[in-house]
Amino acid sequence: MSKRRTHWRSDAARALTLLTGIPDPEAAIIACADDLLDEAGVTEPPVPLKMLASFQGVRAIEKADMQPSGRLIAMPRSGLAVSGGHIIQVNRAESPTRQNFTIAHEIAHTFFPAFQARPQTIEDEQTGDYSEDDDEEERLCDIGASALLLPERWLRPLAERREPSLAGLQDIAQTFRASVEATARSIAHLDVWPFALVVWEPGWRKADRHLAEAGQPIPAALRVSRAIASPSFGVYIPRNKSIAEDSSVYQAYQTQTPTSGLDRLTIGERTWELQAESAYSAYNRDGILQPRVISFLRPVRPAQSLDNAG
Numbered sequence: 001m002s003k004r005r006t007h008w009r010s011d012a013a014r015a016l017t018l019l020t021g022i023p024d025p026e027a028a029i030i031a032c033a034d035d036l037l038d039e040a041g042v043t044e045p046p047v048p049l050k051m052l053a054s055f056q057g058v059r060a061i062e063k064a065d066m067q068p069s070g071r072l073i074a075m076p077r078s079g080l081a082v083s084g085g086h087i088i089q090v091n092r093a094e095s096p097t098r099q100n101f102t103i104a105h106e107i108a109h110t111f112f113p114a115f116q117a118r119p120q121t122i123e124d125e126q127t128g129d130y131s132e133d134d135d136e137e138e139r140l141c142d143i144g145a146s147a148l149l150l151p152e153r154w155l156r157p158l159a160e161r162r163e164p165s166l167a168g169l170q171d172i173a174q175t176f177r178a179s180v181e182a183t184a185r186s187i188a189h190l191d192v193w194p195f196a197l198v199v200w201e202p203g204w205r206k207a208d209r210h211l212a213e214a215g216q217p218i219p220a221a222l223r224v225s226r227a228i229a230s231p232s233f234g235v236y237i238p239r240n241k242s243i244a245e246d247s248s249v250y251q252a253y254q255t256q257t258p259t260s261g262l263d264r265l266t267i268g269e270r271t272w273e274l275q276a277e278s279a280y281s282a283y284n285r286d287g288i289l290q291p292r293v294i295s296f297l298r299p300v301r302p303a304q305s306l307d308n309a310g
């Protein structure tokens with residue numbers, strides 16, 4: 001999650017703080033999620049999303065052929081009673097763990113007083129990007145989704161019991177029926193491990209991208225597509241940063257097998273030594289299999305740099 005402090009300004013954020021009596025909207029939506037888990041009597045992961053949704057007036061969760069990630073179809077109130085109940089639809093083409101995050105995101109929409117008072121259908125192109133420029137309600141729903149799917153009460157002790165590793169992260173993700181990325185984001189937010197999870201994809205420097213896309217033979221490098229890092233990891237990994245071909249990360253890309261090794265990453269004028277565990281993890285985009293590597297990085301010497309060795 002972002003380290004930048006948010007200055008919340010929307011009516012939706014304010015309504016949530018008034019509802020809960022908690023001045024910070026982020027803490028307020030987490031409290032809503034915790035209250036729902038308590039109300040539903042959930043005692044361990046994985047959380048029963050269908051049951052949680054039913055407590056919020058959702059009568060069905062459907063997989064649909066659609067472009068957006070999710071949809072909350074609202075049934076208007078008739079008098080005091082909710083007629084029929086709402087429906088959550090998720091994109092059938094997305095992975096089951098992505099669908100779970102989206103379901104949790106749609107449940108979070110029901111926490112908002114405006115929805116409670118006048119339910120209106122909401123469509124989400126995408127969930128889980130926690131965008132800074134996004135609508136505040138959307139961001140808060142991503143935070144609420146994490147709190148529902150990966151509650152701190154179970155996530156923290158589980159992560160604390162494990163050594164930081166890719167296998168540990170994958171096991172924990174499976175326990176919560178969450179994606180590895182969503183799980184990494186939550187563990188990073190708790191700062192239990194000094195680690196980063198980096199998604200690498202072949203691509204070009206910004207300056208070369210349009211030339212390459214126009215058919216010029218410019219070789220692609222393996223580049224940072226997304227990076228999630230805990231505060232104690234101590235290194236900021238910028239998007240589109242490339243990794244050297246002699247690295248273990250690149251080897252995972254080339255051989256399509258898991259690798260581990262000591263890699264160096266030069267960022268600005270500093271070179272960092274990192275312990276990397278990488279897995280090849282192609283994914284489907286519009287019916288085409290896209291190559292991708294996922295790396296779990298640990299600092300070898302936390303927050304220290306080698307003397308511009310690379």
Ligand SMILES: [Zn+2]
Nearest residue numbers: 105124138141
């Ligand atoms: Zn949404």
